[in-house]
Amino acid sequence: MFSSLSLRFRVFLFFALLAIGGVGLAAGSMIFGWMRADLPLPLGPFVTPLILFAFLNTGLILAIWLLFDENVAKPIEQLSSKLRLGAHSGVKADLDTKEARYLGDLAPAAQALARTADTSVTEMATQIAAETQRLKVETERLTAVLTEAPVATILLSKAQEIVLYDRQAADILSGVAQLRLRAPIADYFDPDALRSAFRQLQGDIVEVPASLPSAIGQHVFETRIKALSNEGYMIFIDAEAHPVDQTASRPLVFDFALMNRDATKDIRDTPLSDFCFVVFDTETTGLSIEKDSIVQIGAVRVLNGRVVDGEVFDSYVNPGRPIPPASTQIHHVTDAHVADAPDIGAAGRAFHHFARDAVLVAHNAPFDIGLLRASETQMGVEWTHPVLDTVLLSAAVFGTTEEHSLDALCDRLSITIPAAHRHTAMGDAIATAEALVKLLPLVQAKGHKTFGQLLQETRKHGRLLKDLNG
Known part of the structure; x- marks a missing residue:
């Protein structure tokens, strides 16, 4: 149980135990001295210095803990996260030895190991690229044959x-x-x-x-x-x-x-590698689930650790009312774009079929899922899919003290979102899917290999977002 806690929290508990233990020892010593006195002594004069000692001792240990957390525990977690990125997601591990200067030779040693691994990965990537090109040529030949x-x-x-x-x-x-x-x-x-x-x-x-x-x-x-x-x-x-x-x-x-493919297991026991994920994003008339409507849905499918080429859902949605100019300024969807688009009932049913038997994935999912569930009556369907949120996946991998916006996550994972595609449903869905592809090996490397294990881990960060899995 204790080993499942994060390193920084375990360090905090260690220092908290030191503070409690110090006060306990001081209290025990004073009581022992009071009981050994030759003459009966009032207890009051002993209580005041004990309380003063408790405050000073706790303050001192708190200050030491803050220094230790900032200069030792936090750099260790950052170091391990960056090494995992390089090992499991192919992201170059850019280690900051200045932040880890109090870790002695650990950071330089890790940096040397990362450079060696980067060289090996580069050589392997070259071989994979050559093999990929060969397979591409063969696929194109097969396509040409089938075309005839x-x-x-x-x-x-x-x-x-x-x-x-x-x-x-x-x-x-x-x-x-x-x-x-x-x-x-x-x-x-x-x-x-x-x-x-x-x-x-x-x-x-x-x-x-x-x-x-x-x-x-x-x-x-x-x-x-x-x-x-x-x-x-x-x-x-x-x-x-x-x-x-x-x-x-x-x-x-x-x-x-x-x-x-093996027969379907209970969802909580199903390995993450066996799932089909539908990664999606919506653009809306505003930021209220109760009052606003969807104007665009974009989605892609992820299978076996890759985004499936050609399997996309991209649709404007007519909200039945004018789109506020402030919203258009963000996502660039105008009334002209949605004039001939299907309403949320038709678009929602089509998207529901596209996402059948899949795990829904979104960044800040409660908002997007909330909008879909608010329109279930018009669609005539129920959105009961399992849900993963890349905000919570990011927190499970990098810790809650890091920033978990989509831009910050993509920057951390070396994912580029073209400026013209940012804040479009399809552009954000593709970026989130690429982030998912890189996050899944990282959470699996931390021992969360089934949906149930991952759900248990992400619920530890529930204060960030609402859990949508019942």
Whole structure:
């Protein structure tokens, strides 16, 4: 229990124990002397010096503690945070030896180790960049091949969740919902028709044609479903029957690590690496959850420690009233931008589908989640998602004495927000997602590997923000 407390708090408790122990020893000595006196003595003359000693002793120890905290405990925590940044998030560990001057040779030794690690990381990054370029070229070749074929392609895991899709499949199914990795295919096609088609894939039958009605609406898609040797399934949609640009390049969106994803556990026992995170931000008419409305929602998805290219939600929202000029001056959203935009009911339902089965992540989440929950009636949905707040994640990693604004956090993690994108829903969502990607390895390195463990840690900093997880 004691070891789970922060270093600075443990040091504070140590000095508090010294103060209490000193007063206790002084009191015990005075009582012993009073009891050993040859003549009965009044107790009053002993109490006054004891109280004076208690004040002076506590003040002295408090002053020593403040010096120790500022010059020893705080620099140690800062040193460990910066070393973790370099070790787990790839951020260059810029160690300030001046702040840690009272730590003896510890800071210079850590700086030498950090420089050695930086050199190794640079060499590894060069190798990774070369391999990434090779994979990029191969992916582009595969994309070119698929572009020539008049079919849209979706790859499913054994759990019938999406592992890969091409842009043509995304275009064809956009009228149903936005395609997204790890989504159940039943989100897009009628579940009964899917079950019937999959039941036909038995024995020597590895491919069947299937007319699949959409999950919503009346459209029917002509498809072929192919089993992949117990590894999953391929769904091919006849692209010629749909009004999409079949000559345009169709980049692939994929994550093959999803092919063998374990069955879902209880959320508190689920490793953080197994979650899909939807990182979002809103722009509004003002700063009141009760009185103001959303004018823009921007969101991206994070899977397996990376932001998924192409899976974004970006929508203006018509608030049904003029946007105050003071708000427009901050986020640059005008009445003209939202004039033809959907209202919060339609936009909220679309975003709810985009965020299905995901953990919602935001910076200062109570405000953004509060606005969504305030509009549940118009949307016809409930926002019961698990929630992570990057303010609390930052506090869990860097301590509560650091600044935890989005700008400060991005500066600490070497994340650049283009000036034109700051205070836009999509720009802030992307910056928050990049921060999340770098924060998750840091909290895992501190031993918080499951959602339940992380929730327990962030609740220690509950005075910063309201907990949204029940």
